[in-house]
Amino acid sequence: MTKKTEEHIIIIPGIKLNIPKKAKIRENIIKINRNYISTLLGLLHQVNNEYTIIPYKDIYKPKPGDYVVGIVVNYAPNGWIIELGTYTKGFLPAQDYIRDKKFNPKEVELSEYIKVGDIIGARVVEANRYSYFLLSTRGEAKDKMSKYLGVLKNYYVIKVSSTKLPRIIGKKGSMIKTIKKKIDGDLVIAQNGVILYKGDYNNYLLLKRIINFIVFKTFAAGLTNAVASMLGVELEEGEGDE
Amino acid sequence: MSEEFRRVDGRKPDEMRSYKIKAHVLKNADGSAEIRLGKNWIVAAVYGPKEHFPKFEVLHDRAILNCRYHMTPYSTSERKSPKPSRREIELSKVIRSALEQAVILEEYPEMSIDVFIEVLQADGSTRVASITAAAVALADAGIPMKDLVVGCSAGKINGRIIVDVGEYEDKEGEADLPIAIMPNLRRVVLLQMDGKLTHEEFKKAFDMALKGAYKLYEEQINALKSVIKNMEVLEGEDRE
Missing domain, CATH: 2.40.50.100 (RNA polymerase II/Efflux pump adaptor protein, barrel-sandwich hybrid domain)
Structure with missing residues (x-):
């Protein structure tokens, strides 16, 4: 306990x-x-x-460089409006995604590239307080998340409050490492509180149960050990929290 | 004047009605709270911060705090029309001004925060009870605040100063003094007076209302602490 x-x-x-x-x-x-x-x-x-x-509860405030996942809710004349589950929306410029120097918004049909309802992974470029957050899908060369930028398909989505993420990741990634020992597949955590999973459906259900468990127990210590015993995973020395 | 003076409901002049505050009572709102003060039963819900519409109304340096105080048609002994009355519009404004002092609105420019207060059952002093519940709901929603806001009322009936004015005393009394304070910063954020009080009477009524407010503040703290403690209870249920 x-x-x-x-x-x-x-x-x-x-x-x-x-x-x-x-x-x-x-x-x-x-x-x-x-x-x-x-x-x-x-x-x-x-x-x-x-x-x-x-x-206990906080509202996610994007910072430049954050990796976020959102859903496309509308078209703007020169880009897409993306709902990030926070107090304002994100804006992904069409020129950033299409990457064509001769891009002309008058000639391009935006829905051919990204449709309303698509799930997008992007980095926050500018968290300007006075308008939508500016997003980009262009990753830098060393960006580990570069393969998760752009339209993401066939993922299971779990949404949690962004304040719970430090607990889901754990100290130096201890919690997420423990989860990955049991649950194989593609697991992506976005800083706005979206967790994406691609893999077996039963594993997804187990992941969802564990994440709900962590969310309820955010303020408890020794959570990694509790999750490890739940999953039947043995922790190595130095892993887990006191 | 005899020491045995009792009010219409049997209370002593400086005695509060029974009270209970609960936080996080509604699932769908971002933050919520319920207060029972005597027979008052009030629910407050908070949504936001979120984009404000229409856009021409937005403030570029801070968020807008919208507040709606509403009495349900069944909240009073005679049916009340559900449309917002002059009194409700005034109280919405008064509650908003009181809460605005505590909420750090500068954190969310161009946004708005909505506070909905629904009086399910009214029994006097609803405005201060509403402020008390709304402050708890705001804290539950994770809105940054400098301090909580808590209110209490005092009044005068048959020449005696009383605290926590009930419905009968509100109607038949000679004066009514609702106050709201930020208890840690020691600031008064609402002070209204109906009727007449002498300088000494006012001082006494204000002190009594202040003591009542501090009692309610303790209850606010308990309500908010129990939100975090309940997370542990949920965990227990989850295990079973």
């Missing part, structure tokens, strides 16, 4: 945090009248001298 660790304290928005002056503060903590105040409901997490709030 897993238990919450002692360093995890439940935090309510507006609570004054007992943080030393020289500490580094990270996400979801603000300073008002010399006091550190939490802005979200979650757990206070301390690593060395760094403090952060692990939110």
Whole structure:
């Protein structure tokens, strides 16, 4: 049975945090009248001298370089509008996808390339606050995800909150490595909380069950060990969390 | 004046009605909360942040907080027309202004956050109860906030100052003073007054309402903490 660790304290928005002056503060903590105040409901997490709030629920905020997966919802005159499951949509320029120097939006029928309803994997180029996020399907030469950029077909899709992803990936990828030991196939995790899986249907059902298990137990310690015992996988030394 | 003064429902002047706040009561909303304050039964739901329409209304430096306070036709002893009344429109505005002080709207420019408050059963002091529930719903939705907002009302009936005004006292009383505060930042975000109070009476009523608000704040904290604790319960169910 897993238990919450002692360093995890439940935090309510507006609570004054007992943080030393020289500490580094990270996400979801603000300073008002010399006091550190939490802005979200979650757990206070301390690593060395760094403090952060692990939110119970948060809204995904894209950063340039993030790999995201979305669904095409509309056509713009020069590109596609993509729903990413966050507070605003993404925009994929047609010129970026078609890669034709002589591209002319007047002559090209966009639905011949990408249709409404297609699933797209892309990188965030610009997370401009004042408009849609600018996306690109052009990966750099060393981009590991380059084969997952563009239209993705025949994948099972699981959507979770982006705040749960660190738990699904685990410390240094320990959780995802444990899952991959049992579940073979193509497993892709996008930073907006979309998990894609290509493989056996029974494996997909098992994966879905495990992900739901992790989502419910986000705030519990020793989760990798619990998942490993669920899957019947033996962990090697150094893997898993205390 | 005798010490034995009891109100119409048998309460002492400084006694609150029974209260219970629950967070995360609705599945489909991004955040939700329910408050029971005496016979008041209010549900608040939050959606967003999301794109705001129409586009010409958007604010480029912050999000828009939309708030709708609505009383169901069966919330009062006589059927209430479901269309928004003058009072409901005013209360929606008042609640919005109170919540706007706490929500960090600058995080989401050009977006909007919707707060829907539905009064299922009304029993006086619904505006402060609504604010209390809406603040919990906002926190449950993961909207960044500087502090929670909590409200309580005080009033005057038969020359006595009372806290947590009920429906009868609201109608028959001489004065009514709803307040809402940000308890940690110690700021008042709503202060209205109906009727007349002397300077001393006002001070006393304000202090009583403040004490009531801090009691409700404790309940807000419990409601939000239980959301995280319940995740462990779910895990137990999942195992079985």
